[in-house]
Amino acid sequence: MISTLVWGTGNVGRAAIRAVTAHPGLELSGVLVNNLAKVGRDAGELAGLDTQLGVAASNDIDAALAARPRAVVYAASGDIRPDDALADIERALRAGAVVVTPALYALYDHRNAPEDMRQRVTAAIADGGGSLFVSGVDPGWGNDVLPLLISGLGSTVDVVRCQEIFDYTTYDQPDSVRYLVGMGQPLDYQPPMLAPTIPTMVWGGQIRLIARGLGVALTDIREVVERRPLEASVDTKLMGKFDAGTQGAVRFEVQGIVDGTPRIVIEHVTRIHPSCAPDWPQPPSGAGAHRVIIEGRPNIEVTVQATDEDGNHSAGGNATAVGRLVNAIDWLAAAEPGLYDALDVPLPYGTLGRNQP
Template structure:
């Protein structure tokens, strides 16, 4: 693949979007074609200013029409909420799309009506669309596929994700959205189902790739409490309140667990549960005729997590722009793209 200068639009400027925006501006073979924002206070501001760089002469817009007429080769699509109409308009206009939402990880398991509409938009614009990120994406697809490449028999894959949230100063996220600090109650299944919808497509993708398609994907969750009062960055938790949660998504084949993704998030290691609590990062266990036990740690302090972790998602999206632009029209999974190789200046 030859490096070509691509005109790229950054869509949305949250923590991950701002990291991606900076990546586009600093990339040696990309030109920033535009920035789409949702906050009215950001409209009209220079893109460089938004992400802490010098001005670059590109003003942020809140209008889809401005993006459609920007001449973009690719849009890095990173909103909080996926909008099918917007994505199809972008694809029809001739702009490829790299998204950090999990809609496109496994095309065969997508809602057929959504898949057909997106495929039609890709044909109309001669474009492709791809979902990526760190989790799901890097850890649930790219890494397991590499590790299975030295197997001739695969018995099981277990992917563990760990997150110590004790220094995350985000009360709304931890207490309101995730439910930490509440009294113990039955696990709310919708939380497991939400994560299952995000990671299930990746598990199916791996299984399809190795010739062992899954029969079903199931999701479940567990809660754990702490026996003591806690003071964490987000606030105070009383003794006996929820301080750990573990959600397990399992892909079954022939009634047997073949691929499992398990997310364990906690605000203290002092829990009334016998869970393995790894450092923030991932662990992958490959069981087969060439077994592997792999740990990927984030070697940064908990205080640095909030400012550093956006790179794990944003950078992979930036690095895949060239491959997605070169791909045939349609929804493209990681199996249909070359290895994501970064280009440095």
């Protein structure tokens, strides 16, 4: 069994605890939290399970890493604390752990990551003998291995389009929704996540991974952003009221340009209420979906909907992204120490009859 520490118990960390507990080759050996109110609580309770797992949450990072876990699922956010997240991950790598995380956007495609970041990570790997695999929670597999898999089913491929279509009403992250993405803000407010160059920083690595998988050279990466106001005020269960006239929907594309034409596109369509921007792409049902469209011969379209935590589409998306990371741990533990990406790490088959946490 591979001893595995889950670092963080938010939206991603809850799913990580459940995934580690269900995996037949992993053993949940520790849980790290930042919130003092969570210290001492059982991991099963924090993960929303109806059973105790016998692992109490701690905020003692030194002690948790001194126990030498073989793997760390780093589930703490890197959205507004990227430097802290990088420093945490370096500590885990120097402790000799295999680390999987969605927190470091720049390392989705580590070959094109900033050199100083890459050097810090590779130095930590060399010192400790660990490994690092970074993949997204938007979800990563929907923007790398899934479109590449589907592209191999056709005769010709003209455009690869990856879509996330999501109603943020079900997403229990008020700061991210209101301030990073700008929902409920005046349209003259500049959401940090939509500022020029930021979408490319976050999703450009996945564009480059797809291009590398398809064997094409990108000539540019472009961004297109459109925002729509709410026509009427709406009340949400998790995040309160959003006023008419404020941002109610956003649609953006990160476009991989090949010979002057957008050929690889990652598109996000996000709303705070289904009534906003009804002409934009909609999920087939519920609050969200991920879709891959291969324009070519034949045209191929695959839509994936996942739910977890009593039917929540946001939780379902997180769970599948976390599953991709957690299910990579045993492969990484057997591989040579190193820095890996989604094209390096195979996607294993599932296992019938896994433990049900």
